[in-house]
Amino acid sequence: MKVFKQNKKLRKFISCQKKDLKIGLVATMGALHEGHISLIKSSKKKCDITICSIFVNPTQFNDEQDFKNYPKKIEEDLKILEIAKCDIVYNPNYNDIYLPKEKQKKFDHCGLDKILEGKYRPGHFDGVATIVEKLLEIIMPDFAFFGYKDLQQLMVVKMLVKNKNIRTKIVGCETIREKNGLAMSSRNQLLSKKDFKKSSKIYQQLKFCKENFTENTLQKMKKIVLNNLNKSNIKVEYFEFIDLNNFSILQKKADGIKYAACIAVVISGVRLIDNIIL
Numbered sequence: 001m002k003v004f005k006q007n008k009k010l011r012k013f014i015s016c017q018k019k020d021l022k023i024g025l026v027a028t029m030g031a032l033h034e035g036h037i038s039l040i041k042s043s044k045k046k047c048d049i050t051i052c053s054i055f056v057n058p059t060q061f062n063d064e065q066d067f068k069n070y071p072k073k074i075e076e077d078l079k080i081l082e083i084a085k086c087d088i089v090y091n092p093n094y095n096d097i098y099l100p101k102e103k104q105k106k107f108d109h110c111g112l113d114k115i116l117e118g119k120y121r122p123g124h125f126d127g128v129a130t131i132v133e134k135l136l137e138i139i140m141p142d143f144a145f146f147g148y149k150d151l152q153q154l155m156v157v158k159m160l161v162k163n164k165n166i167r168t169k170i171v172g173c174e175t176i177r178e179k180n181g182l183a184m185s186s187r188n189q190l191l192s193k194k195d196f197k198k199s200s201k202i203y204q205q206l207k208f209c210k211e212n213f214t215e216n217t218l219q220k221m222k223k224i225v226l227n228n229l230n231k232s233n234i235k236v237e238y239f240e241f242i243d244l245n246n247f248s249i250l251q252k253k254a255d256g257i258k259y260a261a262c263i264a265v266v267i268s269g270v271r272l273i274d275n276i277i278l
Contacts, residue, residue, distance in 0.1 A: 001082050003089045007097075007138045010090055014049075014139065021048040025141035025168075027132060030054040031071035031186035032080045035176040039145040040084045042173050046143055051088040052081055053135055055097060059104035060127030066271075071189050090139070097134055104130040108163070109156055112247055116262055117152045117273070120237050128153055129160045136161075136168050144168050149175040149183045151262060151275045155247050175274075177203065183274045190270045199267055201232045206276040209261045213278045218252055221261075229265065237264040237271075244277070 004010040014023065024043030028036050036052075043050040054077055061067035074091060081089055104126045112118055113125045136144065146154045158170045176184045181203030182196070191199060205225045212221065218241045229236050241250045244258040253259075259278040264271065 001078075001086055001089060003078065003091060005092055005096065007090070007092060010088070011138060013088075017049065022143070023047055023139065023141040024050045025135065025139050025144040026050065026052045026086075027135050027144065027146075028052060028054055029056045029070065029186065030077050031073050031189060032077045033176075033184045033186065033188070035147055035149065035184035037080065037084050038176045039147060039173055040081070040086050042171065043143065043145050044085065046171070047141075049087045051090060051139055051141065052086050053090040053092075053139075055090075055092055055131070057097075057127060057131040058094070059098075059130050060124050062121045062123050069190065071186055090135075097131070105133070107160065110159065112152060112156055112159070115247075115249060116238055116240060116242075117264070120264065125153070125156045128156060132157055132160060133164065133166075136166055141168050143171050145171045145173055147175055148172050148277075149185070149274065151260060152247065181207075182272070185272065187270055187272065191267065195267045195270065198232060198234065199272060201229060201234060202263060202265060202272065202274050203276075205229060206261055206263065206274060210276050210278050213259070218250060225263075235266040237266060239263045241278075 002013065024047030026036065026039045026043055040050060040052060054074065056070055056072060058067055078089065104123065107126055107129045109125050118125055146157055148154065154172050161168055161170055178184060178188065180200035182188060182199045205228055209221050209225065222239060225239055226236055240262055242248065242260050242262055243250055244260050260275050261278060262275040264273045
């Protein structure tokens, strides 16, 4: 496994490889877990060379304290990637990615930045699109792999690639979960044992929606979910049903729609998101 800190050296190495080799990218902010490794595995199945980037991107944090608290475990991450047989790691410093005083770019997200994650994290998706565009320009992968856990982010990245006419194909991958059902996330490490146990309620409510989707209206299911989570002292930022075709929020059922339920909660200051396809 080769580790690069500078994009010029990484690009030079990539340019020396055979032109017909397929390159896969897994973009991460480190503190790796099985969810990340599943993306590495997906890339290795589809590509000849798998590159994992590790960079805690400051421009996608709208909360400075959240940025400071984000877990950073580079030595552990490198060991995990070595075991996973990742081919290349790109772990740049800030100055290798951004110019001095450079800010996030502004993008047209077609309204995605106004709802759900966009509403509660202003500027977040501009930061995501900024770093993803930079990574795709540096590495020029054939495929880039993102988890369905961050469903709205996946939509933003797909829109970015389409609007910018970038040749990379974006591949969505299954959400990997803890034994209690909690979607795997680097932020899970910030939960106490008590709060981790409590977090199982999130996926329980999503499963309730999937199992009872045909028998209930959207508003009835929403009321039940919010009530159950409130009883567990879990603060809900949002819980909405969305149309997977355009990511619009739905208030009632209609024909020809592919549904998903999306949720964001805060447990003892730790923000967690999840979703389920219905």
